[in-house]
Amino acid sequence: MVTFKEVGDTMSYTIYDLAKDADVSVSTVSRVLNKSGPVKESTKQKILKVMKEKNYKPNVYARALNNIGLKTIGVVVSDIANPFFAEVIKGLDTIAREHEYNLVLCSTSNNPETERKELTLLLEKQIEGLIIIGSRPTDDPNREFLLKISHDFPVVLINSYIRGGDKMYSILVDEKKATYDACQHLIDRGYERIFLLGDPAWATTLKKLDALKDCLSDNHLPYEDEQFIGTYYSYTAGKPAVNELINKYNKERFAIFCCSDMIALGALRELKAMNISVPSQVAVVGYSNTPVSGLTSPSLTTVDQRMNELGEKGMLLFIDILKGKKPKHRKTYCDYELVIRETT
Amino acid sequence: MVTFKEVGDTMSYTIYDLAKDADVSVSTVSRVLNKSGPVKESTKQKILKVMKEKNYKPNVYARALNNIGLKTIGVVVSDIANPFFAEVIKGLDTIAREHEYNLVLCSTSNNPETERKELTLLLEKQIEGLIIIGSRPTDDPNREFLLKISHDFPVVLINSYIRGGDKMYSILVDEKKATYDACQHLIDRGYERIFLLGDPAWATTLKKLDALKDCLSDNHLPYEDEQFIGTYYSYTAGKPAVNELINKYNKERFAIFCCSDMIALGALRELKAMNISVPSQVAVVGYSNTPVSGLTSPSLTTVDQRMNELGEKGMLLFIDILKGKKPKHRKTYCDYELVIRETT
DNA sequence: ATGAAAGCGCTAACAC
DNA sequence: GTGTTAGCGCTTTCAT
DSSP states (O other), X not given: OOHHHHHHOOOOOOHHHHHHHHTSOHHHHHHHHHTOSOOOHHHHHHHHHHHHHHTOOOOHHHHHHTTOOOSEEEEEESOTTSXXXXXXXXXXXXXXXXXXXXXXXXXXTTOHHHHHHHHHHHHHTTOSOEEEESOOBTTOTTHHHHHHHHHHSOEEEESOOOTTOTTEEEEEEOHHHHHHHHHHHHHHTTOOOEEEEEOTTBHHHHHHHHHHHHHHHHTTOOOOGXXXXXXXXXXXXXXXXXXXXXXXXTTOOEEEEESSHHHHHHHHHHHHHTTOOTTTTEEEEEEEOOGGGGTSSXXXXXXXXXXXXXXXXXXXXXXXXXXXXXXXXXXEEEOOEEEOOTTO | OOHHHHHHOOOOOOHHHHHHHHTSOHHHHHHHHHTOSOOOHHHHHHHHHHHHHHTOOOOHHXXXXXXXOOSEEEEEESOTTSHHHHHHHHHHHHHHHHTTOEEEEEEOTTOHHHHHHHHHHHHHTTOSOEEEESOOBTTOTTHHHHHHHHHHSOEEEESOOOTTOTTEEEEEEOHHXXXXXXXXXXXXXXXXXXXXXXXXXXXXXXXXXXXXXXXHHHTTOOOOGGGEEEOOSSTTTHHHHHHHHHHHHTTOOEXXXXXXXXXXXXXXXXXXXXXXXXXXXXXXXXXXXXXXXXXXXXXXXXXXXXHHHHHHHHHHHHHHHHTTOOOSOSEEEEOOEEEOXXXX
């Protein structure tokens, strides 16, 4: 199959060769390899020496066969190209590397069936566990499946939560609170009519909508159904939504809370194209603080979810679990920060 | 170690159990599993039936021990959070999934030593080969190492090229040509003084600088050393560079060619902050066409490298190699496109 | 067409 | 402290 190997592949140097060269038995070698038993210091040194010389690398698959973890963790994400997720992965990777773990990446394109397939594929590879990034769909078709998986493998959810998975742990941001804060900020700035743009297919959107309603109500402001505008979750989704809004509310002053920076960026662009003044007529708030959101002009007010931190904490938690520690709480909240910039 | 497994882990259903249940021998089962020999249709069906029923999954590690590929490919990238790379990975992943391959991801933080470590770690995991994304440093400290690796493993380079690696294959964009085109476009628009912002630590930057020089020369325009401005490769790198330029060339009309959209976005932002009119006084060109570059205002003229395509083609090439096909050329060029928007 | 048995490289009892 | 050996789950000759 792999023709390339045929060429240069000197048959690999196994633990037997090493044992022979060091004039000991394989078990002794294995002992120093795994620190799994007493070995006389001198023989240990002898073995170590030969190990260096011959550049011996244990075959991880043979080890895996003996139920030694492979130091590989499955990571499932809906879309790698989403800067939000990319940052999370970066955080995961940073910590993983420190602990000599590798990540096996799967992207599901937001398709539950693909997710299922990928998950199955992943599990066959004896990864040590699973980290799943991102909000779950409103009516998660893979909920049961994930619950089942979590019975056998440690599962950590980043920025989502699944009911009933008493063996699943979540790292998340209190999105409801964050959204509430952002809305309050808008109200404080004098915007009384706030529209929320987001994809209703995601549980998180609904949570944010709740926050908006709460905030409005707490401020004795009305909420009407038309204040929620369903969009896709993409860079282009903002445009039609803004068009619709401007056509409808022409000269009125209002604010737009976007459930993601991607949507906000598109909205912002369209507002400028339509020559609407931001923020004096229309205010815009994004969500995620992706790197670029500070570079637009006007720069975007947004909720910083500390994505990197989310990833890092997630991996730390995961490794703890792997080590046998049982976390006290199933949810760990991370801080967020409302980054106020020029669009509000 | 993995305490979780202790709980639900019913001892796995092996090929032996399957053989017993289907009333055949393991070798027969193995044959149908790998289509590696003749099996009577009826027994085959019998085996397949039990396989479904018991939901048998072969242990990939046992197979790996027998030199069956693990269907896992190592991917090395300097920074996952870079949208350029993220898009490439997405492309890789799309094709990989179609062929039931998984990606093991490593990020090196642009650190050659980290890269070396990660590479070593990766190779131990009997991945079937390596895909390395992104430009190599000007004086690549890992060149030899990679050459050695490529002797034993298929290696595909995305957007870079390494001399002498007769077993390494590259998918790339003709950056010199692309840059030349962009510069010519600037000249056509009437900008005669073009500055190039980029990180001299990367081979690609030098290539682009060459293109600028060539283009200038072909247009009988002078080039002076100060037209190259060394920057880091980040969102923030554009700011100081722009400051410097504006201070120096105050009211003159000039153009900035940025070796990445990230740099360009930062530059653009700073120009607006300094109230410099774009493009009438200063033109800006980016490189990569990251998704956001169309959403800034003014929107960014940039070179679209078709990152997704780069990834997809790379993976296709890789899989071909895995199948034993020997590509004719060591370099495969992908198309690019100069996307002219509002900054020029 | 099918089965028996010898490995693949390593770990982990169990002996000494 | 060290060696012997029986697996781990699968593939692959080699017989039949």
